[in-house]
Amino acid sequence: MQRFKLTIEYDGRPFVGWQRQDNGPSVQQTLEEAVFAVTQAKTLVYGCGRTDAGVHAEGQVAHVDIAKPLAAFRLQEALNAHLRPAPVAVVACEVAAPDFHARFDCTGRRYRYDIINRRTPLTWQSGLAWHVARPLDVEAMHTAAQILVGRHDFTTFRSVHCQSASPLKTLDQLDVVRTGDRIAIHAAARSFLHHQVRSMVGCLKLVGDGSWSANDLRRALEAADRTALGLNAPPDGLFFASAHYG
Amino acid sequence: MQRFKLTIEYDGRPFVGWQRQDNGPSVQQTLEEAVFAVTQAKTLVYGCGRTDAGVHAEGQVAHVDIAKPLAAFRLQEALNAHLRPAPVAVVACEVAAPDFHARFDCTGRRYRYDIINRRTPLTWQSGLAWHVARPLDVEAMHTAAQILVGRHDFTTFRSVHCQSASPLKTLDQLDVVRTGDRIAIHAAARSFLHHQVRSMVGCLKLVGDGSWSANDLRRALEAADRTALGLNAPPDGLFFASAHYG
Structure with a gap:
């Protein structure tokens, strides 16, 4: 298992916000679906800040644990391929310490x-x-x-x-x-x-x-x-x- | 009859281009419909440059003849009110010489x-x-x-x-x-x-x-x-x- 730190850009307009909600698509869910498409594993993506509906990000940060052996660059490319056409993109991806937490360590x-x-x-x-x-x-x-x-x-x-x-x-x-x-x-x-x-x-x-x-x-x-x-x-x-x- | 010089901003994405065409909405048509809504007169809007489908403008210039007595500021406000929700806006409007031509005088x-x-x-x-x-x-x-x-x-x-x-x-x-x-x-x-x-x-x-x-x-x-x-x-x-x- 490898923890990664993701830096994420998104257009908040089509989303109910960062966090998963029942009333529409969230950025978190969109990312988790892309992770699933890449790894075939149900995985939580933990964000640094819970932006509201319609709020955008240039540098949201999140962490995610990936079991599949993947270099950071390959993970970034694969996530971006699966995120299309949603207006969400991983602008940076790096290996993080196993205990790195996007929210609590910020x-x-x-x-x-x-x-x-x-x-x-x-x-x-x-x-x-x-x-x-x-x-x-x-x-x-x-x-x-x-x-x-x-x-x-x-x-x-x-x-x-x-x-x-x-x-x-x-x-x-x-x-x-x-x-x-x-x-x-x-x-x-x-x-x-x-x-x-x-x-x-x-x-x-x-x-x-x-x-x-x-x-x-x-x-x-x-x-x-x-x-x-x-x-x-x-x-x-x-x-x-x-x-x-x- | 008064000739006005309009400076126009638009998002080209929803349009077939500046010029009226049969295959979809154009910026010119959108403006002409706004002029009609303000004046109840069928009026041509002459543009400086015929931008293609998907091309945007920050400072397209056009001229238009208006019979209804309207100050430039009022015309601008009325056009912008009728242009909504199309992503076209008149950013400046001024009285022009009767022979001013947006395209040929540029x-x-x-x-x-x-x-x-x-x-x-x-x-x-x-x-x-x-x-x-x-x-x-x-x-x-x-x-x-x-x-x-x-x-x-x-x-x-x-x-x-x-x-x-x-x-x-x-x-x-x-x-x-x-x-x-x-x-x-x-x-x-x-x-x-x-x-x-x-x-x-x-x-x-x-x-x-x-x-x-x-x-x-x-x-x-x-x-x-x-x-x-x-x-x-x-x-x-x-x-x-x-x-x-x-």
């Missing part, structure tokens, strides 16, 4: 949230970014975002379905960067609460369009109360960017 | 061709870039591309269906730029032959993967013979970037 997660800020509706970017028509003040957003950086009780920014033991998290980075009409929000932490990135982005959007001041954001954080949340951003613009280990 | 056209150069299959970029698995030498491609810049007989790079009076064209720019695994090829000219950009990109890909030398490209150009073409790139990666006037 020491840093990065997400990117893409906004397209223009009046014109989206065309090919539809489903891959949040379309915000009102002009956003990116400087105000970035400045306010720094209020959220550090160790806080993020209850306000936490889904009622969140299974985390504690609402206390340390946010390492929250940068807001504009390139033309595209605004990218980069978030980094050891781990995030369920909906935390989307909830932070939703509130930063309110700051950007002038509905909220930076102080409103601070009060929402300090309330530590989900009902103080201004807005939860849609899944469309969210990408699981990368996971770090060790 | 003095410069820019196309961009996107390649994703990696073994891993595409996910959300599928249909929006050409997937090339073999590693491409971008420096060799860019150097060879300069052979094509200038005034030449581009018969080799011309579709048999091309309606241009002459195969002589002046290529002003052909730059090949890599950013990570994405390779962008920027082409600029007053006008292009049918399939010229895709044919140039196809041959540059052969240079990039080592199948062709720069001299092979030069010989293909000098042959002035369509059968000397190495490869026509697929429509997926091609974007009509912008059109210039005056």
Whole structure:
């Protein structure tokens, strides 16, 4: 038996999310079916982050145990062949330690949230970014975002379905960067609460369009109360960017 | 009657191309139906470039005559409302001179061709870039591309269906730029032959993967013979970037 670490890219649009669910195809199930096609063995694929329906990944990480003797490169090629035509691809595959765990060993997660800020509706970017028509003040957003950086009780920014033991998290980075009409929000932490990135982005959007001041954001954080949340951003613009280990 | 200049963005995937055809929906028809919905008048929309099936645009330009009194901004908003859910959007709309012609007055056209150069299959970029698995030498491609810049007989790079009076064209720019695994090829000219950009990109890909030398490209150009073409790139990666006037 050999454990492998997989780095995975996917388009979240056709999926109910990362995790297996009864109501539709998941990324996990799609990967497990590809593993079965390659190995003829029912195998679980353990992911680093459970992305929601419609959320994408550039660098989701997962681990999987394979009994069939296969070099990492061959496994990657075989999985990618069987994943077609699903929009899921293994971008890297390497042998991992027998006790490597994609979720529990992860020491840093990065997400990117893409906004397209223009009046014109989206065309090919539809489903891959949040379309915000009102002009956003990116400087105000970035400045306010720094209020959220550090160790806080993020209850306000936490889904009622969140299974985390504690609402206390340390946010390492929250940068807001504009390139033309595209605004990218980069978030980094050891781990995030369920909906935390989307909830932070939703509130930063309110700051950007002038509905909220930076102080409103601070009060929402300090309330530590989900009902103080201004807005939860849609899944469309969210990408699981990368996971770090060790 | 007022003539307007429209700048248009679209995802080419669901369309048979820019031009009205009997075998499926075209971008032109989609726009003309939106104009009809706004004005109740059957109106022709004249485009700057007739993009093929599956080719996209960030800055296609068209002109249209509108009898109904409408400010440019209102026309843009109304067209975008009626274009939904088609992946076509008017990104700019301005009043034009009564004799302005999107095609005949155009003095410069820019196309961009996107390649994703990696073994891993595409996910959300599928249909929006050409997937090339073999590693491409971008420096060799860019150097060879300069052979094509200038005034030449581009018969080799011309579709048999091309309606241009002459195969002589002046290529002003052909730059090949890599950013990570994405390779962008920027082409600029007053006008292009049918399939010229895709044919140039196809041959540059052969240079990039080592199948062709720069001299092979030069010989293909000098042959002035369509059968000397190495490869026509697929429509997926091609974007009509912008059109210039005056």
